[in-house]
Every structure is written in structure tokens, then in C-alpha cells.
Amino acid sequence: MTDRPTLLSNARSERVRQVAALGRRAARERTGRFLVEGPQAVRELLRYAAMHAQALYLTEAAGERHPELVSEAASAEVPLWWCTEAVLAAMADTGTPQGVVAVAQKVDVPLTQALDAVGDSGFVVVLTHVRDPGNAGTVLRGADAFGAAAVLVSDASVDVYNPKVVRATVGSLFHLPVSVGAPVPELLGACRERGIRLLAADGSGETALPDVDLTGPHAWVMGNEAWGLEPDVLALCDAAVSIPIQRAESLNLAMAATVCLHASGSVRTN
Template sequence: MTPDPDLLSNVRSERVRAVRSLGRRAVRQRQGRFVVEGPQGVRELLRYAPGSARDVYLTPAAADRYAELVSLAGEAGVPVRACTDQVLAAMSDTPHPQGVLAVASPVDVPLGEALAAATDGAGFVVVLTNVRDPGNAGTVIRGADAFGASAVLVSDASVDVYNPKVVRSTVGSLFHLPLVLGVPVPDLLQACRVHGLRLLAADGGGGTMLPDADLTAPHAWVLGNEAWGLPEEVLDQCDDVVAVPIVRAESLNLAMAATVCLHASSAAR
């Protein structure tokens, strides 16, 4: 059998090394590119942010299994490149890739644009301050998407949202709602206040229990670092400090607490 000349098979090629290098933050920032792995993430990229997609890579088996991705890429004019399992693995950040990977350009938007949508009706946003764990950040973005948040605002001291682990843990939600990145915490809080959002700090030591919090007006959930929570200077700037009632456990981790709070906001709407 004659080898397919269009099949990417050299794991040491410049293209493969270039995609693999996007696992490093400095390279992502310099190139203005990031990697989306897995069929669900790539599907949502092509459905909701096709203008951001630059290339789609699939193994022959994945191309057969996920024919919809090939069609979506074709409709969006995104190049689809067939590659061997070894090449896909060399480009991937995971030990067991699913045969599908895309390269995309950033999808974040300006702060004012994101907040304009949040003040339409009883909207709410999520503010991540100094959140460092990729899994937590991605799970919060996914929860914000699931419960109808208008935007997610990520401070400059937080994890890079285009980190492959964050992107994977959002499972495509990264492309569903406005995302703001790299803004200092004081600027985020001030902008929320200017746009009429009540600032609600989620903190285990809060004086207001979640069932008693006013979630009917536009508001912003302010979430802190996994280890030390929110500093006093941030708590002092918030309109209320809200705690999730807990029966027995000592505490909830960031992603769990955020999910509970976001569900409450969704129910209040």
C-alpha cells in the first residue's frame, strides 16, 4: 500500500514541535495560539467560535468516528490535517489523547464588553481572584456556563485559562460565554460596581448564609484562592460576604462552593 502523502507522520517535524510547544505559557502568549484537545472541546470550538479555529488534527480513526467535526471544520473553512496516532500523541498534553486536537487563537473579550451583557436583566458574573489550580478554574468556567452566568472574569494573578489542563476541564464551555483575562483584581471589582453589579464574596466565614443572600439583582460572585481564600482588602470591597451552609464537612473546595453558589443564582433568576 502506498503511504498517504498528506498524512502527518513525522513526530519530529516542525509543525508537530510547534503545536507541542503551545503547552508552555510563554509560547502561547508569543504566538497567540492555544491547544484544544478532545472531540467535545473541538466540537464546541467549531460550533461557537469557528473564527478562532486555526487547524484541526485528527487520526484516520477519529476522522471516521467524528465525521461531524470534519463537516464543521469544512463549513468554517478550517484546515483539517490527518495525522498518525504517534503524531497526535506527540502534540498532545495528555498520555492518552482521543485522536482529535485543534489549534485556536484566543477567545477572550474586553472587560466592558463582557459586563455590558451582564447588566441586561438579572444577570450575574463570576470573578476569579488568584485562582491557581487549572482544574478548579476550568470547573468554575464550566459551572458558570451550565448555570447561565453572563461572563467569567479572571484576574491577572490567576492561572492561564489557555493552559491545556484548564481548556480540557471546561469541556467546551470556554467557547460559550464571554471571558475576560489578565485584569488586576481592584480593576475587576471597580468595573463590576460601575456596571451596577453587587459584589458577593463567597467565603466560609461570611455572615450571610447562601439561602438568605439577595440574588435577584445583577451581581458578581467573587471567588478567592484555593488555599487562603479572599484577602481582607477584597472582602472589604464587597457588598456582602456569603457562606454556603455545611452540615458536617469542614469545608468545600473552590469548585464545589462555586457550583453551589452559581446554582443558587440560577434558581433566583
């Protein structure tokens, strides 16, 4: 690689410490920035949300493997810094970094803007008290895969900018509107005001998934991994929907969300 800026080689430098600090929620909230790790997630950042990208950090080996990241960063005028392996490892949250780290400004949008994307037949997913980063990221990825209009994340849920959540989305965080921080009653009330039916995904629901009308605008309301949906949240929903299961005792949150979102997405494509 040629014509590159000065190599970052001091893992204890102030710049490296500032990037590494974004693994902590306090630093993310203070700066409004977060980490994006791995070539696929960074590629999606540069392609779909380049205006939010603040800096790209690459090792020489990663630059050789992913020259498109170098060219796309240049096209978007995103500052690029070459790093030693030690510096990249100091910045990254994962124990086995792939030589690619970006810093981005937060990409979430106001609740009203997220709901504007629903239209007359779209659907959204609402995460209430979802605490596991992997589950939250996987649900967001599924929402992207099956055509959800937006993802709404309650104030009691995991931070969507947690590095583990960002990695689990594999770039889907940059593909669709995500609204964060509102209390659950506010999220559900805003949906209801827009004429969006509230479907609670609940294992004890009296309505089976194959019997639910998914042709109009609707929201899949997902609960906590351990205790599911609170009774007061269930009471605010229009229907409690269960997924028919043949033998397994239950499905975890990410699996159940994937099945529900696929059902909604299938209606849209038929």
C-alpha cells in the first residue's frame, strides 16, 4: 500500500485510548460515537451511512484483504488511519479483531421519523426490556432481512451501540431506521396513534401465528429473554400471538422474533 499517512504504532496514545473507551457506555453517551468492528459491518457503514463515519482504522494486512474499504473511505472523505496490529487490538472490543475498526456517530432517529417509514402496510419490531446484546443484534438483523420498516428499542433495553450488538447486526444497523430510548408505553402509544396493530409475541398467546392477519400495518412486540412480556404490556397489545412448536420446549427470543418477522415479510412479498 502506498501514499499512506503516518502509521499509528503507540497503543497507549490518547487517540487509541479515546477509540477504545467507546467500548464503554459512558463514553458513547458522552461523545455520541460508537465502535464498528469487522470488514462487513464497516463496509455497510461506508455504503449506507457514510455521513456518520468519523474515522477508519486498518492494519496493513486488512487493507490488502479489503481494498474496497480504502477506496470507499476515500470516496466518502472519511479519514483513514493505518495501524499496527497491537494498536488495532487495543482499540477493538473483540478479543480477535479482524484488522478493521471504524468510529461512527450514532445513527438512531426520532420515534416519529421511524414510524413514518411504516406506511399503509409496513411492520416494525418493538424491543421491550431486551437485555442480551446478541439477541438484540440478531433481531435487528432479522428485521432488516425480512423487510421491517423500523426497529423501536425501549429505554429499558440494551444499548444498541454496545459493540456486541453492533457486531451481531453485521451492518443491518445502517440499513433501516432505529429509534431508541423511549419508555415502552410511549412506544406502544405512538404505534397505536398511527393505526399500527400491536401483536405481542408470547408463548401463551391464544392466537396462533398462522391465524394472524398480517396484511395491515403492525408491530411485533418482543419481551425480555427471561420473563417475556410484562402483564401491563400484554394488556396494551391487540393480540397475543404464539408460535406453534412440534417438540421443543420453547424458542429463545431471537428465534421467535425471526419466525414472526419472516411471517410478516412473506405477506409483503406474496
